Amino acid sequence: MSQMENWVGGISLDTIPENIFETYEHSMVPAVFRSWAERLVDIAELRPGERVLDLACATGIVAREAASRVGESGSITGLDLLAGMLEVAGVASRDIRPAITWVEGNAIEMPLPDASFDVVLCQQGLQFFPDKVAALEDARRVLVPTGRLLVSVWAPIDRSPAVAALQRALDHHAPEVAGFLPVVFALSDPEELGGYLTKAGFRDVSVQTQVAEVGFPSVEDFMNTYLGSTPLGGIISSMPKERRAALGADVAESVRDYVKGETLTFPQATNVAAGRS
Numbered sequence: 508m509s510q511m512e513n514w515v516g517g518i519s520l521d522t523i524p525e526n527i528f529e530t531y532e533h534s535m536v537p538a539v540f541r542s543w544a545e546r547l548v549d550i551a552e553l554r555p556g557e558r559v560l561d562l563a564c565a566t567g568i569v570a571r572e573a574a575s576r577v578g579e580s581g582s583i584t585g586l587d588l589l590a591g592m593l594e595v596a597g598v599a600s601r602d603i604r605p606a607i608t609w610v611e612g613n614a615i616e617m618p619l620p621d622a623s624f625d626v627v628l629c630q631q632g633l634q635f636f637p638d639k640v641a642a643l644e645d646a647r648r649v650l651v652p653t654g655r656l657l658v659s660v661w662a663p664i665d666r667s668p669a670v671a672a673l674q675r676a677l678d679h680h681a682p683e684v685a686g687f688l689p690v691v692f693a694l695s696d697p698e699e700l701g702g703y704l705t706k707a708g709f710r711d712v713s714v715q716t717q718v719a720e721v722g723f724p725s726v727e728d729f730m731n732t733y734l735g736s737t738p739l740g741g742i743i744s745s746m747p748k749e750r751r752a753a754l755g756a757d758v759a760e761s762v763r764d765y766v767k768g769e770t771l772t773f774p775q776a777t778n779v780a781a782g783r784s
Contacts, residue, residue: 563632643707709782
């Protein structure tokens, strides 16, 4: 959810609540992004001593997962456009070794030297970049020859049933903010994703789809996490109580087949593209 333009899906980033970055770290990361970060670094097969860039790092869960793989002889850098994300990342990583370097910057013109990384990882960021090829070209610039790039983006939204249910409910009850999630899932075609890497000059490009179960204590917790951790949160919370209740009721009805007791568990699918510089 980083490196995005000032307007995403018709929502101004100026409306982001002050506490959204903490909410993202303490809600969305443990519920969704930590397990996907583990998978991404597993696929990357990081080795001790490697220099790794976490591009569009948000609060840095990929960087933190990567640190243990490269060890004290390696180095980790996280880059993000949003200073608020980096502030939370710094707090969350204060006990991590090797210490992670956090850099505020744009993915299209990174304030980083040429050929300074062995691996670039990007989890759920590329779909937000206004110029995807330019960003990937800059990622190739900071990689050493034969360096590795791995990018994860969501597969089509219907492969995340609860999120698809939330989108349908937003379409019906909150059309003024219903444009956000389509941006989140905008790069879901594996062929299109791989094509961007090829256009940016990467070699040996491949795309694989990973599927995992995601769980939440309740449908309400799912709603609070997905809305409170995004620019939607402040807008939804300001809506009349009746509209919010109707939104929640529609989601609950749509996902009832994925609820046991109160726990909501559903599959999610992510496309992971890899290439060499």
